[in-house]
Amino acid sequence: MKLIRLFTLLLPILFFSCKKEPSKTLDKSQVISEIETMFDAYHEAIKQNGLPAEFDYLDDSDDFFWVPPGYKSAIKYDSIKTILIQNNKSIQSISFEFEALEIFPLSSEIANYSGIVKGEMIDTSQTISNFKIIESGTLIKRADGWKLLNGQSRNLD
Secondary structure, rough: OOOHHHHHHHHHHHHHHHHOOOOOOOOHHHOOOHHHOOOOOHHHHHHHHHHHHHHHEOOOOOOOEOOOOOOOOEOHHHHHHHHHHHHHOOOOEEEEEEEEEEEEEOOOOOEEEEEEEEEEEEEEEOOEEEEEEEEEEEEEEEEEEEEEEEEEEEEEE
């Protein structure tokens, strides 16, 4: 009798411990929406506060790298930070927006993207420059939101 009672107590435990976790389906539209919102905030922050506003949107882990326009190899976060601070000194205002953007969710925490960014910059001598940049990269979702993990960009004619 004790054996039957023990078996009836253990059976549910064994059943539920062996049951597979239901697989989470990737909600691609949710990921895309979150990333589009992040990019809108990113571009608005730069418009309001200049290039140093980018720091809130770059992943500052050791995994970060970027190949900026004109570079032939990847550089790390600290070098990007130095470049942004230096370049910001000669800029009176700058704005960016995506002319085209494709987002490719790989999971709920990782996505790739590709796009063309158009921008306008007014330097400290009041010279207006319009430009387009093609870029692609990987985004990662951290506790404080989506961040640029790595990528590359180059100027378009």
